[in-house]
Amino acid sequence: MTALRYESLADKVVLVTGASRGIGRGIALAFGEQGALVLVNSRAEERVTETVEAIVAAGGSAETAVADVGDPSAAQALIAEIVEHHGRLDVLVNNSAISPVVPLLEMTQEMWEQAQRVNEWALFHCGQPVARQMVAQGGGSIVVIGSPGAEDAYDGQSLYCASKAGLQMLAMSMAWEWGPLGVRTNVVQPGWIETALNRKYLSDPDVRERVTNTIPLRRTGLPADVAPAVLWLCSDDAAYVNGATLQVDGGLLAGRPTVVSRRFEWARR
Numbered sequence: 001m002t003a004l005r006y007e008s009l010a011d012k013v014v015l016v017t018g019a020s021r022g023i024g025r026g027i028a029l030a031f032g033e034q035g036a037l038v039l040v041n042s043r044a045e046e047r048v049t050e051t052v053e054a055i056v057a058a059g060g061s062a063e064t065a066v067a068d069v070g071d072p073s074a075a076q077a078l079i080a081e082i083v084e085h086h087g088r089l090d091v092l093v094n095n096s097a098i099s100p101v102v103p104l105l106e107m108t109q110e111m112w113e114q115a116q117r118v119n120e121w122a123l124f125h126c127g128q129p130v131a132r133q134m135v136a137q138g139g140g141s142i143v144v145i146g147s148p149g150a151e152d153a154y155d156g157q158s159l160y161c162a163s164k165a166g167l168q169m170l171a172m173s174m175a176w177e178w179g180p181l182g183v184r185t186n187v188v189q190p191g192w193i194e195t196a197l198n199r200k201y202l203s204d205p206d207v208r209e210r211v212t213n214t215i216p217l218r219r220t221g222l223p224a225d226v227a228p229a230v231l232w233l234c235s236d237d238a239a240y241v242n243g244a245t246l247q248v249d250g251g252l253l254a255g256r257p258t259v260v261s262r263r264f265e266w267a268r269r
């Protein structure tokens, strides 16, 4: 995964939400390799158990941390249980999200609320009790997995984009209010990463080719591309980094494909 070994991450207690698969799983595995105790969250015991077993098989330490983080009382109970059992919580990686596709005119109130709860409010549900503990213990680090959708509207994904925009601002507010208390908060914005979340798009070869052509590095990313950025942000090497947004997207947001650029062969290579 990463050749770097961060001494400052060894023995840390780390909660990764949405770590049963995809990017969260990759981040959980990476913290396991650093010698941290990884608390692996998702909604289902059987799904997080697979990640826990993979971390342990690689020589790391991990435990299941099952809860629906979109539910405030479930999230708060999870944090309280972690603090009671481990006495501290050093890192929160707020990663879980859902990405329903539905045109705005057809969206129901229930869909709207569910996406806001999981994608945005979960950061408040988990982040506030986590930060209280971090302040009490003398510091900690929070990394929020955001999205370029915080800045651009996508077809049929107003739920996702609006929730990610709110998430982004909540993360910046946390950096602003909790920085003076010793809690650093930063955002990682992945680009096109190969996970179940966007399989519905990338399984179409034509879409895949068009997507790849919008990425300057001309490939989609893997969860293992995202995890090193999260490790660094949580390490002491990033001790002066707070309120940053780090794009791990192959340069996706560096520019925009235009109608004109499609006429140039070199722009498609």
Ligand SMILES: NC(=O)c1ccc[n+]([C@@H]2O[C@H](COP(=O)([O-])OP(=O)(O)OC[C@H]3O[C@@H](n4cnc5c(N)ncnc54)[C@H](OP(=O)(O)O)[C@@H]3O)[C@@H](O)[C@H]2O)c1
Pocket (backbone or CB within 6 Å): 017, 018, 019, 020, 021, 022, 023, 024, 041, 042, 043, 044, 047, 048, 067, 068, 069, 070, 071, 094, 095, 096, 097, 098, 118, 145, 146, 147, 148, 189, 190, 191, 192, 193, 194, 195, 196, 197, 198
């Ligand atoms: N993949 C991309 O290209 C991409 C691009 C930009 C940003 N991102 C962001 O990266 C993060 C991870 O995405 P991904 O692609 O890895 O997605 P994914 O493969 O669909 O995984 C989502 C994870 O969230 C968990 N989850 C969903 N609802 C939950 C809830 N209420 N409580 C607890 N866990 C919940 C799922 O676990 P269970 O189903 O087991 O509960 C799963 O582990 C998300 O924040 C996403 O917005 C992804």
